[in-house]
Amino acid sequence: MQIDISDLKQLDDFAKVFSASLCKGDVIFLDGDLGSGKTAFTQLLLKHLAYQGRVKSPTYAIYESYDLPQFTLIHMDLYRLSNPEELYYLAIEEIFDPNNVVIIEWPNKGKNVLPKATKTLGFELIDSSKRQLNVDIT
Numbered sequence: 001m002q003i004d005i006s007d008l009k010q011l012d013d014f015a016k017v018f019s020a021s022l023c024k025g026d027v028i029f030l031d032g033d034l035g036s037g038k039t040a041f042t043q044l045l046l047k048h049l050a051y052q053g054r055v056k057s058p059t060y061a062i063y064e065s066y067d068l069p070q071f072t073l074i075h076m077d078l079y080r081l082s083n084p085e086e087l088y089y090l091a092i093e094e095i096f097d098p099n100n101v102v103i104i105e106w107p108n109k110g111k112n113v114l115p116k117a118t119k120t121l122g123f124e125l126i127d128s129s130k131r132q133l134n135v136d137i138t
Ligand SMILES: Nc1ncnc2c1ncn2[C@@H]1O[C@H](COP(=O)(O)OP(=O)(O)OP(=O)(O)O)[C@@H](O)[C@H]1O
Pocket: 005, 006, 007, 008, 011, 032, 033, 034, 035, 036, 037, 038, 039, 040, 041, 105, 123, 131
């Protein structure tokens, strides 16, 4: 399924629908180039899950955890990993606990170490005025 997300309102509308579909144990891959909207989407998703605090880009920390009433959401950004095996230095058993929802930017940097995605969103910058989301929900 492809969705036009050329403006933030369209991305926000999709984030709302998507937030309602999340289940414990979901592992969500966010594919797409630099600046394609992966962090913006995660911030909107947390807003729709009624998270009140600040949402930081986890690039330096690799991941941030958000305790929500429904589940803990863990937002990972693997951009700075030079090797997927660096993930073993993190508490990956705790991160991929079946009670959590994990959302991952740059999942290809964690190939062969990350579990399989339950849902994949591909962020695509078509041109300076058009953005598209490719949705793969299995
Ligand atoms: N659908 C959209 N419409 C308009 N602006 C957007 C949209 N999505 C993201 N942006 C804007 O684009 C900029 C970059 O977005 P963002 O940081 O979310 O990208 P990213 O995919 O997380 O990049 P990175 O790979 O560097 O982490 C932000 O200023 C954001 O507000």
